[in-house]
Amino acid sequence: xxxxxxxxxxxxxxxxxxxxxxxxxxxxxxxxxxxxxxxxxxxxxxxxxxxxxxxxxxxxxxxxxxxxxxxxxxxxxxxxxxxxxxxxxxxxxxxxxxxxxxxxxxxxxxxxxxxxxxxxxxxxxxxxxxxxxxxxxxxxxxxxxxxxxxxxxxxxxxxxxxxxxxxxxxxxxxxxxxxxxxxxxxxxxxxxxxxxxxxxxxxxxxxxxxxxxxxxxxxxxxxxxxxxxxxxxxxxxxxxxxxxxxxxxxxxxxxxxxxxxxxxxxxxxxxxxxxxxxxxxxxxxxxxxxxxxxxxxxxxxxxxxxxxxxxxx
Ligand code: CP
Numbered sequence: 001x002x003x004x005x006x007x008x009x010x011x012x013x014x015x016x017x018x019x020x021x022x023x024x025x026x027x028x029x030x031x032x033x034x035x036x037x038x039x040x041x042x043x044x045x046x047x048x049x050x051x052x053x054x055x056x057x058x059x060x061x062x063x064x065x066x067x068x069x070x071x072x073x074x075x076x077x078x079x080x081x082x083x084x085x086x087x088x089x090x091x092x093x094x095x096x097x098x099x100x101x102x103x104x105x106x107x108x109x110x111x112x113x114x115x116x117x118x119x120x121x122x123x124x125x126x127x128x129x130x131x132x133x134x135x136x137x138x139x140x141x142x143x144x145x146x147x148x149x150x151x152x153x154x155x156x157x158x159x160x161x162x163x164x165x166x167x168x169x170x171x172x173x174x175x176x177x178x179x180x181x182x183x184x185x186x187x188x189x190x191x192x193x194x195x196x197x198x199x200x201x202x203x204x205x206x207x208x209x210x211x212x213x214x215x216x217x218x219x220x221x222x223x224x225x226x227x228x229x230x231x232x233x234x235x236x237x238x239x240x241x242x243x244x245x246x247x248x249x250x251x252x253x254x255x256x257x258x259x260x261x262x263x264x265x266x267x268x269x270x271x272x273x274x275x276x277x278x279x280x281x282x283x284x285x286x287x288x289x290x291x292x293x294x295x296x297x298x299x300x301x302x303x304x305x306x307x308x309x310x311x312x313x
Contacts, residue, residue, distance in 0.1 A: 001307040003131060004139045005124075006146045007187060013155065013194045020156050020296070020303035027060045027302065033309045034063035040104035041067040041141070044111045044126065049270060050141045050149065053297035054108055060302055061309060066104060079129050097133035105312050106137050106305065113144035113181050115245030121145065137308045142183050145210075150269050151187035152300040155195050157293045158232055161265055166196050167231035170264075172223060173203030174277040175254050176237030179247050184269050185238050186213045193217060202226035204249040209241055223254060230264040235278050258282055265289050 001009055010016055023029065039058045041051060055065045068074060077096055078089035085092065100107060111126035121144040131138045140148055158169065169192055171185060185201075190213055192199040200218040201209070208219065220226035227233060235256045240246045256266065256278040266278065266288045274280055282288055 001137075001304070002311060003137050004148065004304045004308065005127060005131065005143075006140065007148045007151060007190050007194065009148075010152075010194075013191075016152065016303050016307070017156050017159050017195075019306070020152070020299040021160065023060070023302045023306070024296070024299045027299075030306055030309075031060070031062040033306060034058065034061035037062075037105040037309065037312060038064040038066060038103065039106045039108055039305070040100055041065060042100070042107060042109045043067070043069050043141075044071055044109075045142075047110060047141070049294050049297050050110060053294075054139075054141060054149070054301045054305075056298045057301035057305055060298070061305055063105075063305070063309075079125050093129045094133050097130050098135065101135040104136060106139060106308060107134050108139040108141050109143070110141040111143055113183075113245075115179055115181060115239060118244040137312065139304065139308070144181070145183055145186055146190075147183040147187045147269070149297065149300050149304065150184055151191035152304065153293060153296045154188055154234065154267065154269075155191050156296045156300055157267065157289060158195070158197065160292075160296075161289055162231065164231065166198055168198040168200075168229055169232045169234065170226050170230045171199070171201045171234045171236065172226065172256060173207050173254060174235045174237050174256055175250055175252055176273060176277060179239035179245050180237045182209060182238050182241055185209055185236050188234060188236070189214050189217055200226055204251060204254065206240055206242060206248045207238065209238070224260070227260055227262070227264070230261065232267055233261045233264045234267040235272075236268065237277060252276075255279060256282055258285060258287070261287065263287070267293055270294055 075090040078092045113121035127143045202220045202223045240248045258281050266282050268290050
């Protein structure tokens with residue numbers, strides 16, 4: 001693996017899931033691999049899990065870690081080619097990415113979408129520019145349209161908890177007071193089509209995700225119908241893709257409750273708004289596996305970094 005920008009960078013998903021589960025029981029087995037190597041964790045947006053678990057993963061592999069919040073701690077970055085930089089931005093990505101590449105062996109980056117410019121967001125300008133101008137591998141820690149480390153985590157978690165060969169997995173939209181990106185549901189939907197599960201998506205009409213990503217996954221507009229016989233329920237809010245970035249529905253009845261999920265395991269990428277997205281009774285029950293899921297962020301990141309380190313001189 002050279003870069004980890006999206007799930008297409010995974011050669012063999014079953015092997016990578018097995019590797020992550022194996023690292024979980026023996027996290028320091030490859031400590032020599034990252035010796036004298038440094039990862040730079042660069043954030044344009046807030047994070048709890050991604051920041052700490054990726055740092056932990058890198059340290060488990062023997063790497064040093066440098067972290068920077070780019071928006072608050074660094075110069076404003078310019079991404080447009082040929083721009084006259086006489087306004088807010090002080091440094092061009094061409095210099096920034098080249099310079100950072102001299103300090104670190106891997107760049108990991110978080111850059112959320114604007115949710116106002118669909119075309120620009122789908123171009124993935126920030127992460128693609130880093131890939132273009134950096135001379136070291138780039139890892140996606142959630143970009144405008146994808147959160148592949150989260151999706152790998154989710155696949156690991158389902159593999160660990162499943163009670164049958166081909167469990168039923170439902171991705172359910174849930175209410176939220178703010179307009180949220182599509183990265184997590186996009187990557188989850190893509191991942192569920194890479195592993196052996198019976199997958200469907202439920203959301204109010206008008207919340208269809210990018211059809212190029214959801215592919216042939218069934219969409220069931222009736223949440224109760226979709227949740228029937230579910231083994232795993234994955235709740236997530238996202239804003240409208242069609243009316244890009246808008247909140248079209250605030251229907252509180254889409255909140256996940258125990259009555260709705262029945263005996264299914266409950267998953268969410270976190271952070272989650274209690275009693276808006278999901279009721280306390282679910283998160284506080286033993287059907288919720290969100291804490292175990294978050295723990296797997298470390299081993300997902302570690303499996304990916306290990307693959308990349310094999311190709312770093
Ligand atoms: N799930 C996730 O990416 O969490 P953070 O935003 O806290 O990193």
